[in-house]
Amino acid sequence: MNVIIVFPKIENGQNIKRILMQNGYEVNAVCTTGAQVLQLANSLSGGIVVCGYRFADMMYEELHDYLPPQFEMLLVASATVCDSREREDILCLRMPLQVHELIQTMNMMSGEVIRRKKKTKKIPKERTKEEKQLLKDAKELLMGRNNMTEEEAHRYLQKRSMENGTGLVETAQMVLSLMKV
Structure with a gap:
């Protein structure tokens, strides 16, 4: 204090x-x-x-x-x-x-x-347009490749984010970089 x-x-x-x-x-x-x-x-x-x-x-x-x-x-x-x-x-x-x-x-x-x-x-901070787009792209990739709903894709990102101790946006970036190979 x-x-x-x-x-x-x-x-x-x-x-x-x-x-x-x-x-x-x-x-x-x-x-x-x-x-x-x-x-x-x-x-x-x-x-x-x-x-x-x-x-x-x-x-x-x-x-x-x-x-x-x-x-x-x-x-x-x-x-x-x-x-x-x-x-x-x-x-x-x-x-x-x-x-x-x-x-x-x-x-x-x-x-x-x-x-x-x-x-x-x-209070969560407001995400930028770029961050929102990254999250959207990662969810769409998960939905397309793994036959997930948007809610399931979002939960997947949240779970990986908590497990890795990273932010949601950072996790979305990792998913995009690993799955776009």
Whole structure:
């Protein structure tokens, strides 16, 4: 789980980093500006940003708006700031910070980030016209040579793909290259 901490005072960030690391979290970086966070976040595949509400270059809402969508934000601020925030997609812990609340919240948020990652992996990417044509050609070849229906040819390609640990398109390419001899 990627964790980025950002507070205007580096000592505050270092204290939270120490707490998180003692509880099994690996912290990627402790930053003091929103720009530093954004530069790092754009190179990571998602995670949690733990932050204060104001930095030298922006406010927490701006940072949230610029973060990649696979990042969650945990705001650590005064009760006044937490109560006045208008964004429901930003979780907030009130100061003074309770260690057990921080850890429970991080556990909940990391579970959500992991669930979201798994969900996006399940969405198949759209195939290109060339890939669709390769699959169609491989199925037609199997149907013609082996007297299969289109569904049987497709299942055959899927089964070979899983057995070989290759993608469906790559399997179709192999079938075409081996059977067109």
